[in-house]
Amino acid sequence: MSAPSVPIRLPANQPAQFYRGGAAIAALRSASSGATVRAEEFGPEDWVASTTTLFGREPEGLTRLPDGRWLREAVEADPLGWLGRDHVERFGSSTALLVKLLDAGQRLPVHFHPDDEFARRHFDSHFGKTEAWIVVGTRGENPTVYAGFRESLDARTIADWVADQDAPTMLGALNAVAVEAGDTVHIPAGLPHAIGEGVFVVELQQPTDFSLTLEWRDFLGEESKGHLGLGFDTALKALDTSAWDEQRLSGLIRRTAGKGTATVDLLAPDSRPFFRADRLRPTAPLALDPSFAVLVVSEGRGRLTAESGDVHEVSTGDTWVVPHAAGEFQLDGDVTVIRCRPPAPRP
Known part of the structure; x- marks a missing residue:
């Protein structure tokens, strides 16, 4: 399958x-x-x-x-x-x-x-x-x-x-x-x-x-x-x-608590060979590139919108797994998401 x-x-x-x-x-x-x-x-x-x-x-x-x-x-x-x-x-x-x-x-x-x-x-x-x-x-x-x-x-x-x-x-x-x-x-x-x-x-x-x-x-x-x-x-x-x-x-x-940008790289540089994590707080629809990812919704409500137009509502307490095959999608809403990913495949 x-x-x-x-x-x-x-x-x-x-x-x-x-x-x-x-x-x-x-x-x-x-x-x-x-x-x-x-x-x-x-x-x-x-x-x-x-x-x-x-x-x-x-x-x-x-x-x-x-x-x-x-x-x-x-x-x-x-x-x-x-x-x-x-x-x-x-x-x-x-x-x-x-x-x-x-x-x-x-x-x-x-x-x-x-x-x-x-x-x-x-x-x-x-x-x-x-x-x-x-x-x-x-x-x-x-x-x-x-x-x-x-x-x-x-x-x-x-x-x-x-x-x-x-x-x-x-x-x-x-x-x-x-x-x-x-x-x-x-x-x-x-x-x-x-x-x-x-x-x-x-x-x-x-x-x-x-x-x-x-x-x-x-x-x-x-x-x-x-x-x-x-x-x-x-x-x-x-x-x-x-x-x-x-x-x-x-x-x-x-x-990182005081960092107010839409995307914040959360981890120390030495972690990059092992994994990646960023905090997402969209002020406008935020485009996310194709990648296997784990999403933890720590606060608020928002939407994940796929290239196909499919919309998935997300809210506090949700955890999501995103296959690479999901392609690019957008995150928007009054929401805070921690996106966790494996290390970049090309060091």
Whole structure:
């Protein structure tokens, strides 16, 4: 079956997780007539247009289209229609992207992700897990994320912290970054990090579920889930133990709330080899070029108008997947949309 030539509105897709959250997802999604939401305490992630499964839990995480097919199967059946020729020449039938809504109902554990080379060697995967966060909401006092060690550390010190499960010391070793809606943070593979309670993000990442968790005891219950079966001696080889001072850290962060143009590039330049994201607030009909894309409507109401003249109403809480075959279309209305895309097929 060929790819559809129209955007497709998607329901919520919330596989069970080990940490609490989901209230902000439920609140956002409740405004959308096209979404059914699971608001249980352990539904903190909504995997949008996902062709990725949770580690060791196939087929959990996959998106099912309204016609009953898995999105992954649909893309594999017609990669050119879904992704475009240039993308397929570079990435094959992989979308090269996973988008999530992530609502931290509690602080996440200190963890990190492997890069492409480590993932190829140890997980037989083309992709590691570089990611980025677009903060769309916060609650509580001092919403905070944590990224990078404040001082350079040796592997033995970190291994001792992990063996002792010294959570306060691990968290205290990281830079604490205050965030508000409109802030974005790029998280390179290897960088230790955590998201604080009350932070609600749209997360872009490479399409894997490889999380190596230093602080496993109070979250995962089993040490093997922390190192994904590799053993920490091996897993820690993927960890960035270097120091991230304020100047270096600033290269990962953008503050975009005050930018009022119709299109705002949201992410730090170093994210471009991995994914793209922009915030769309049309002041007049805004033309969008053909591309596989995931759209998250964060506020307002608007319209997607295809070249054929077909019109799709969009509103707060909607999530859409756009096949390349949909061609060029226009967005207009009093609406804010976060458009997430794979990396450009031509670097």
